[in-house]
Amino acid sequence: MPEIRNMTMNFGPQHPAAHGVLRLVLEMDGEVIERADPHIGLLHRGTEKLAESKPYNQSIGYMDRLDYVSMMCNEHAYVLAIERLSGVTPPVRARYIRVMFDEITRILNHLMWLGAHGLDIGAMTVFLYCFREREDLMDCYEAVSGTRMHATYYRPGGVYRDLPADMPQYRVTSNRSDREVARLNENRQGSLLDFIESFTERFPACVDEYETLLTDNRIWKQRTVGIGVVAPDRAVELGFTGPMLRGSGVEWDLRKKQPYEVYDKLNFAIPVGVNGDCYDRYLVRIEEMRQSNAIVKQCVDWLRNNPGPVIIDDHKLTPPAREAMKDDMESLIHHFKLFTEGYCVPEGEVYAAVEHPKGEFGIYLVSDGANKPYRLKIRAPGFVHLSAMNEMVKGHMLADVVAVIGTQDIVFGEVDR
Amino acid sequence: MTQAPFPDTLLNDLHECLGPEIIRDKIEAGQVTIDVSPADLPEVCLKLRDDESLAFKQLSDLCGIDYLAYGKADWETGDTTRTGFSRGVSEGVYIDTRDIEDRFAVVYHLLSLKRNQRLRVRSFVSGQPAKIPSVTHIWAGANWFEREAFDLFGILFEEHPDLRRILTDYGFIGHPFRKDFPLEGNVEVRYDPDQGRVVYQPVTIKNRVLTPKVIRRDNRHPAPEDKRAEN
Numbered sequence: 001m002p003e004i005r006n007m008t009m010n011f012g013p014q015h016p017a018a019h020g021v022l023r024l025v026l027e028m029d030g031e032v033i034e035r036a037d038p039h040i041g042l043l044h045r046g047t048e049k050l051a052e053s054k055p056y057n058q059s060i061g062y063m064d065r066l067d068y069v070s071m072m073c074n075e076h077a078y079v080l081a082i083e084r085l086s087g088v089t090p091p092v093r094a095r096y097i098r099v100m101f102d103e104i105t106r107i108l109n110h111l112m113w114l115g116a117h118g119l120d121i122g123a124m125t126v127f128l129y130c131f132r133e134r135e136d137l138m139d140c141y142e143a144v145s146g147t148r149m150h151a152t153y154y155r156p157g158g159v160y161r162d163l164p165a166d167m168p169q170y171r172v173t174s175n176r177s178d179r180e181v182a183r184l185n186e187n188r189q190g191s192l193l194d195f196i197e198s199f200t201e202r203f204p205a206c207v208d209e210y211e212t213l214l215t216d217n218r219i220w221k222q223r224t225v226g227i228g229v230v231a232p233d234r235a236v237e238l239g240f241t242g243p244m245l246r247g248s249g250v251e252w253d254l255r256k257k258q259p260y261e262v263y264d265k266l267n268f269a270i271p272v273g274v275n276g277d278c279y280d281r282y283l284v285r286i287e288e289m290r291q292s293n294a295i296v297k298q299c300v301d302w303l304r305n306n307p308g309p310v311i312i313d314d315h316k317l318t319p320p321a322r323e324a325m326k327d328d329m330e331s332l333i334h335h336f337k338l339f340t341e342g343y344c345v346p347e348g349e350v351y352a353a354v355e356h357p358k359g360e361f362g363i364y365l366v367s368d369g370a371n372k373p374y375r376l377k378i379r380a381p382g383f384v385h386l387s388a389m390n391e392m393v394k395g396h397m398l399a400d401v402v403a404v405i406g407t408q409d410i411v412f413g414e415v416d417r
Numbered sequence: 418m419t420q421a422p423f424p425d426t427l428l429n430d431l432h433e434c435l436g437p438e439i440i441r442d443k444i445e446a447g448q449v450t451i452d453v454s455p456a457d458l459p460e461v462c463l464k465l466r467d468d469e470s471l472a473f474k475q476l477s478d479l480c481g482i483d484y485l486a487y488g489k490a491d492w493e494t495g496d497t498t499r500t501g502f503s504r505g506v507s508e509g510v511y512i513d514t515r516d517i518e519d520r521f522a523v524v525y526h527l528l529s530l531k532r533n534q535r536l537r538v539r540s541f542v543s544g545q546p547a548k549i550p551s552v553t554h555i556w557a558g559a560n561w562f563e564r565e566a567f568d569l570f571g572i573l574f575e576e577h578p579d580l581r582r583i584l585t586d587y588g589f590i591g592h593p594f595r596k597d598f599p600l601e602g603n604v605e606v607r608y609d610p611d612q613g614r615v616v617y618q619p620v621t622i623k624n625r626v627l628t629p630k631v632i633r634r635d636n637r638h639p640a641p642e643d644k645r646a647e648n
Contacts, residue, residue, distance in 0.1 A: 041584035046593060053600050055628050084446045236474050236530065239558025250530070257533055316635070344633040350446045351526055351535065353477070362478055364526065368488045369632045379478040379526070387561035416584060 006034055009398075013042050017120045017402045020412030024389075024401065031397050036390045040383075043416040051376045055342025056082055056156065059376070064150035066378065067414035070109040071141075072101045073356045074414075075154040080260065081352035081365040082156040085345050088317060093308040094158035095261040100299035101144070101153070102261075102354070103292040104196070107203070108137045109357035109409075110289050114210060117282070117406035121223045121399075126213055133206050136199050143167055143192045157318045158311030163192045163303065193300050200297045207289055214282070224278035228392040228404040231276060238391070239384040242359025243288065244408065247273035247281030254355040268295050278407040288357075317343050342371040358382055358409050380414035424449045427534050434468050435461060450537040455549045458540050462555045465527060465536070473527035473536060476552070479562035481570035482522045485596040491629035521547045521572055542572055551577040569594035600624050 011024035018024070021042035027035040047066060051059040063078045064071040076098060083090065090098075115130035138148040143164050145151035153160050167188035170181050187198040214220045230240065235248040245252055253270045255263040271287035273280030311318050319338050320331035347369040353362035359381025366375040385408045392404050424444045431451060432439060438461050441452040453461045465473040519541035527536045542549045551574040552559045563574040564583040571592035574580060582589060591598055601624045609616040 041582075041586070044584040049594055049600060053626070233474075234557075237557050239476055239556070241477075252530060341628060341631060344631065344635060346635065348445050349450070349537075351448060351478070351537065360477065362526070364478060364480060364524065366482060369634065370490060370630045371628070371633070372630050374487060375480075375482050377478065377480040377524075383561060383565075384558055387558065 011401065013039075017405065019116065019405055019410045021416075022386075022405070022410065022412065026398070026401070028398065033393045033396055033398065033401065036393050036401065038386055038389050040386065040412070041416050043412045045417065047417045048376045048378060051373055053372065055371050056345060056373065057338075057342060059373070060154065061150060061152045064152060065413055066380065066417060067109075067356070067358065067361070067382070067411050068149065069112045069411055070105045070357045071149055071151055072098075072105045072153060073109075073354060073361060075152070076102060077352055077354045077356070077361050077363045079154045079156045080354065081350050081363040082345060084352055085348055085350045085365060085367055086156065086317065086343075087346075088157050088312060088314070090158040090312060091309045092262070093162075093303065093306060094310045096299050096302050096306075097159050097163065097310060098154060099261050099263060099266070100196070100296055100303065101140075103295045103299070104137050104140055106292045106357045107289050107296075108134055110285050110292075111137075113285065113357075113406075113409045114282075117403075117409075118214065120402045120406045122219060123214060123217070126210055129206070129210060129213075133203065136195075139168070140192065140196060140199075143195070155311060155318060157314065158309070160311070162310045165191050167192055167195045193304055196296060197300050200293050200300065203293050204290060207286060207293075211286060215286075221279060223399075223403055224282060224407070226275075227278045227396065227400050228407055229275065229277045230388070230392065234391075235276065238388045240359070240388070241381050241384070242356065243281055243284045244359060244381075244385055246271065247284045248276035249273055254353060254360060258353075260354060266295050266298050268292075278403050281407050344369055344371050345373075353379070356381060358411070358414075359385065361414075378414070378417055380417060382408070382410050382412075382415045383417075386410055386415055424534075427532070427536065430470055431536070434464055434471060448535060448537060450539060452539050452541070455540050455542055458538075459550045459552065459555070461538070462525070462552050465538070466555055470532075471529060472531040473529045475528040475530065476525060476556035476558050476562070477528045477535070478524075478526040479552075479559055479566065480524050481566035481572050481594070482524060483520060483570060483594065483596045484522060485520055488632070489630075490632040491626070519543050521570055523549055523566060523572060525552070546571060546573050548573045548575055550575050553577055568592070571595065 007028045009026045009028055011026055012018040013021040013023040023039040023042065025037040025039065026033055047062050051062060060075055060078060063074040066074045111130040111134045115127035118126035141151050142148045145153040145160065167190070169188055170176065170184040172178055172181050187195055230238070230244075230248050232248045232250045235245050235250060240248070241252070249272050251270060251272050254260070256270055268291045271284045271291070273284050315331065315334040320334050324331040325335055345367040347367055349364070349366045351362055351364045353360050360379065361381055362379035364377040364379065365373055368374040389404065389408070393401050396404070424447055427449050428442060428444065431442070431449070438453055438457045439451045440454060443450050465471055521542045523540050523542060525538040527538065529536070540549060549572060551563055553563065560578070561583060563577050564579070564581060566572050567574060567580050568582040568584050569592055585593065591603065593602070601620050601622050603620060604617045605620045606615050606617055608614075
């Protein structure tokens, strides 16, 4: 009799389905997983340590690069932590803008997730459809902050700038004709808010389109139903948050339970799953996109009717207007101090969490009264979810590992930090 | 609002449940922090999780802190008028010359879904190397967090099932998030064409501190002494 042994297989770190740089060491019994040992840290940049060596505002940009598909939500947790420690409340218009962009970001993230998850388990078309809509949302990012991804738009005390009155336009080039440009610019004639509104009107039909491709698709269901089941109690114990927790049927959403900014004034529902498998988590995220769309719409309506300041007027924390610096000595001093030394945050510690598209994204900030954080700990939802990988894939087939990675919505920027 | 229900009722319930095991407590920005000793930690955590009225079923976060450089600025600015500013020069690295009692702390952020409240538990770790009991048997989610705190701070978690490095490179030496570990690191890698492989060498870059760390008191915020009196 030949000796039969389990086989150890290496998956990644460079594998298209690993969503970045995940190395998985899989112990296989035939095609069944006995044990999965994820090796992470290949993208570790020491964000937390870097932040300790910089004035507070210089780290906002690092937050974008954590979970690089939901940039503004990362910033949000960071600025919230600073604001709570300094006892600052941003103007209400800034809070609406933040909520609107948080939800735009949620849609961005879920579109990316849906496309990549679909592609991983054999649905090519969804990927293309999702990226078509993502393009419009990135244009919103660009209009407001100047960059398509790493916005650095939220600041302690508000947001950097008010929403622009006009949208950037496409131009005619050698490979883009007049007619093509006219079509592309059709809904860019008004302000950013007009553009976002036209998006919210169009988007529910797009979600329907994704659903016709997937929800009742036999192959999709075979790949996701009953895969990676997590019981509700176990999900809480493992530290799951966000759609991973709600997919298991636990109704927990920080936007409802511990509302921050203006979420308590908005009308939306929290979808929960029943079985806690990949398919339920898919349904939860699809519904979240619809709900986010509704929130964005409500914010657009409010923002149209309520002009006002978008950042506080305290120049110890926010830069003065450039105009004011021309003939006001004090503004000049404030500007100089802010950009050379930054501002000092009072001594203390705070944990600020937001409902990030992936789950609870928390910033634990310890300040010793200096112009730099003493300790910054980023609580990344993906890190916690990935730590449960072994439990979720045990007893499944090799191909299901890919489905589980997909359903966890892993992004290595935040897992490795 | 951070937490809807009142933090002081939580603190009362905690005192009722834990009694003398709480060394210190404070409420800051609406968040409750309690300090416990590492020896009591497993027992306290079990009570926090299993007590019917507290029910802290979820561990949101666990992290290490190195208090080596706490409250130390690079640049003294107190007496500016008479002497002028000192030069804002800093190495950015704090050398561990004194034997600091309780240099490291482990901070646990707990969440009770039932009460809709958060709690911060902090435990100062002493000893060389710093050791603290693991809570993996209490919250399954603690596993990777403890590996991370071990990797970055060198805190040992006793009875952890699999205490390996997690974020740093295979074969990494040192614990990078300690305050006496330089920001630019100790070694760098490059491809050596002669040997035909990637080699390690001492770092060739030097850390430049553009903005020194400054501690300033703002009169609009309560001074730390007043804050302590409040709690």
